[in-house]
Amino acid sequence: MTSAVGAGPARVPGCYSCDRDALPALPPREDVWSSALWRVAHAFDTALPGWLVVLPRRHVVAMAELTDVEAVELGPLLVDLGRALASVTGCVKTYVMQFAEAEGFGHVHLHVVPRAADLAPELRGPRVFALLGLPEAERVSEGEQDRLALAIRAALRHT
Numbered sequence: 001m002t003s004a005v006g007a008g009p010a011r012v013p014g015c016y017s018c019d020r021d022a023l024p025a026l027p028p029r030e031d032v033w034s035s036a037l038w039r040v041a042h043a044f045d046t047a048l049p050g051w052l053v054v055l056p057r058r059h060v061v062a063m064a065e066l067t068d069v070e071a072v073e074l075g076p077l078l079v080d081l082g083r084a085l086a087s088v089t090g091c092v093k094t095y096v097m098q099f100a101e102a103e104g105f106g107h108v109h110l111h112v113v114p115r116a117a118d119l120a121p122e123l124r125g126p127r128v129f130a131l132l133g134l135p136e137a138e139r140v141s142e143g144e145q146d147r148l149a150l151a152i153r154a155a156l157r158h159t
């Protein structure tokens, strides 16, 4: 069974993604690309430059809750992001993962992660999550996240 209209609430206060989406203006790192349905952000707590997160713009907690219209936009977006990341970071492939299990982060979010040719073997596959959830001193700086966001946005225009 499919649906054309989302049934979930538009935004849920206290949800990290919804709270960001409600802000009147976002820095490039929080708005790498957006449409009426999806927003792409740079992960805020990663040590891996170019780690992106793709978020539906309404509060959805399971992939099954996405509408057909959201789904239709998601597929090409993921491929375009893979191409843009290859162009900007030189990655040889991109990982795509969706869990939404962390406390306060139940809002569906797809991780789109550039995998460099020289990524350490012990960080490949799901072990790449060792590069997420890091203390501030180990994260890609906000300035660098903004720089990457603008470069990825520019690359997306050419995909």
Ligand SMILES: [Zn+2]
Pocket: 011, 012, 015, 016, 017, 018, 019, 058, 059, 060, 107
């Ligand atoms: Zn939410």
